[in-house]
Every structure is written in structure tokens, then in C-alpha cells.
Amino acid sequence: MTKQSENGPDFESSLKELETLVEQLESGDLNLAQSLEHFKRGISLSKQCHRMIDEARQTVTLLVDPDDESSAIDFNEESDEKSG
Numbered sequence: 001m002t003k004q005s006e007n008g009p010d011f012e013s014s015l016k017e018l019e020t021l022v023e024q025l026e027s028g029d030l031n032l033a034q035s036l037e038h039f040k041r042g043i044s045l046s047k048q049c050h051r052m053i054d055e056a057r058q059t060v061t062l063l064v065d066p067d068d069e070s071s072a073i074d075f076n077e078e079s080d081e082k083s084g
Helices: 011-027 032-058 075-083
Strands: 061-063 072-074
Touching: 011 032
Parallel strands: none
Antiparallel strands: 061 072
């Protein structure tokens, strides 16, 4: 189960809302003002989803030596070692 972000809904909820907006826009049943509002909301949700993906990517474990699984370190630890 995905933990809800302190800044808003979780990834799955945001993606579902984005999919719904796209379906409504593609239906052609919205007037211009509604279409623009849906488009703006969709852009916002898209950015939010990308941000969540980037954050998740940063927490992925890296293998220092791909042949030795015990060499796994947290992505942030590797960044700290390079900068320190």
C-alpha cells in the first residue's frame, strides 16, 4: 500500500485522476472553459507524478558491485560519499 504524501495525494490517486481528465478531454463533451481547466489540472498532476517518480528513483538501492548483492547501498549514501 502506498503512503500518502504530506504534500498531497499518493501517486496512484494522482495518476487515476490524470487518466480521468484525459478521457474527459478526449470525449469532446467539454466546453472550452472546462477543457482549459481540465488541461491545467492535468499539467499540474503530470508534474506532481513526475516529481514523485524522481523522489522514488532517488531512494532506489544501487549495487556497487553487480556481482555481489551485499554491496548494495542506498542511493543517497552514494551521493554523500561522492560529495564528501
